[in-house]
Amino acid sequence: AIAAVHTQEAGALRADLYIDCSGFRARLIGEALGSPFKSMRDVLFVDRALAMQVPYERADAPIASVTIASAQRDGWIWDIGLQERRGIGHVYSSRHCDDEEAERALRRYVGPAGDALMPRKLMLNIGYRETQWVHNCVAVGLSGGFLEPLESTSIYLAQSGITRLLSLFPQGDMNPMLVERYNRESAFEYERVRDFLILHYKATERDDSPFWNHCRHLDIPDTLAHKIDLFRASGRVFRENGELFGETSWIQVMIGQGIMPKAYHPFADRLSDAELVRYLEDLKSVIAKCVNVMPTHAQFVAAQCAA
Numbered sequence: 001a002i003a004a005v006h007t008q009e010a011g012a013l014r015a016d017l018y019i020d021c022s023g024f025r026a027r028l029i030g031e032a033l034g035s036p037f038k039s040m041r042d043v044l045f046v047d048r049a050l051a052m053q054v055p056y057e058r059a060d061a062p063i064a065s066v067t068i069a070s071a072q073r074d075g076w077i078w079d080i081g082l083q084e085r086r087g088i089g090h091v092y093s094s095r096h097c098d099d100e101e102a103e104r105a106l107r108r109y110v111g112p113a114g115d116a117l118m119p120r121k122l123m124l125n126i127g128y129r130e131t132q133w134v135h136n137c138v139a140v141g142l143s144g145g146f147l148e149p150l151e152s153t154s155i156y157l158a159q160s161g162i163t164r165l166l167s168l169f170p171q172g173d174m175n176p177m178l179v180e181r182y183n184r185e186s187a188f189e190y191e192r193v194r195d196f197l198i199l200h201y202k203a204t205e206r207d208d209s210p211f212w213n214h215c216r217h218l219d220i221p222d223t224l225a226h227k228i229d230l231f232r233a234s235g236r237v238f239r240e241n242g243e244l245f246g247e248t249s250w251i252q253v254m255i256g257q258g259i260m261p262k263a264y265h266p267f268a269d270r271l272s273d274a275e276l277v278r279y280l281e282d283l284k285s286v287i288a289k290c291v292n293v294m295p296t297h298a299q300f301v302a303a304q305c306a307a
Contacts, residue, residue: 001135001174002028016172017136019165020143029129029139037145039127043198043218045211046075046148047126048099050106050119051089057113065297069150070109071204074102074211077109078149081297083307088114091124091148096211124148128190133182136174138165145190150200153193156244160189192243195224196250203228203257228259235261 004012005028020028029035041047064081075092090106097105099121107114128145132138139145141158164185168178201215202224220228231237231254237247271279295303 002032002137015136017138017170017174020137020139021141023142024125024146026129026139026143028137029132029134029143033134033137035129035131035134035139037125037127038130039125040147040194041126043220044126044148044194045093045095045201045214046091047124048094048102049089049091049122049124049149050099050103051087051122052106052110052114052117052119054086054088054110054113054117056085062296063298063301067152071206072105072109073097073209074105076150077106079109083301089119089122091150093211096209096214128187130187131183132161132186133179138182140165144186147190147193147197150197151193151245153244157189157193160244161186188241189244191221191223192240192245195221195227196245196253198224199228199250199253200257203254203259205258228254231261232259233262235264 002018004014005018006012018028020026022028025031030037063083068079070077070079072090072092074097075090077088077090080087088110090102092102103119106119125146126148129139132144140161142154144161147153164182168182170178198218198220202218202220204212204216206212207216227237227250237250239246
């Protein structure tokens with residue numbers, strides 16, 4: 001266990017419980033306590049990123065209200081609209097292309113606005129600590145693990161770890177039952193997020209590069225295979241033990257990637273075609289009315305949270 005953390009500024013800091021927030025270095029949980037890191041590079045191949053901060057071409061440019069993720073030959077590009085710039089980055093697999101080739105793809109996407117910019121290179125260590133609570137130390141955030149940014153789950157996983165720790169907070173001693181529960185729930189959460197990320201790649205029909213062919217022929221975890229098979233056979237998806245992504249998210253990706261169910265729940269036949277059309281028209285009308293009175297994304301940001 002950890003007896004003290006020695007700092008240059010404050011000397012030795014002693015506590016009953018230590019929370020490792022040291023990021024990828026994992027100074028306490030990894031370097032000091034040796035909790036093994038479980039790599040997921042066998043199923044999630046992207047392990048590099050090149051990022052740019054691209055200024056808008058004009059001051060009144062609209063701000064996108066969504067992140068755009070565009071598939072590339074060896075990975076994908078994110079495009080995030082911020083108040084004064086766009087955050088754009090290319091996430092790619094170093095096993096399928098080198099840094100120079102990845103930068104060329106990024107610059108083709110950005111265009112002339114990126115000519116004077118130098119991208120920042122990020123190394124992605126995809127995986128998680130198999131044991132995130134060891135003795136009197138709990139890893140929270142990147143020290144506990146990192147899954148690629150396609151679904152932007154890092155902030156959620158950090159917040160979820162904090163919430164879990166609060167619910168299992170020890171009473172002086174490190175009760176092994178609390179520790180075991182924390183570690184079991186943490187592993188479950190990382191593995192279910194892993195499954196959802198893999199689905200985006202595995203279900204692709206793209207076959208124009210070794211990267212995408214590798215993804216299409218990937219051997220996937222049994223938990224994901226079961227989810228796909230169940231949906232394909234019956235149109236059903238179940239959310240297990242409060243996992244992050246719910247039924248709607250799974251259905252959107254599966255149907256969007258061409259996985260279509262062969263059957264459906266028999267209760268769906270209780271609605272006539274006319275009732276179904278009427279319901280959908282009412283839904284469309286409600287959405288249109290809401291959109292008509294909403295500000296644009298840029299207007300909302302300017303009014304509520306301007307830089």
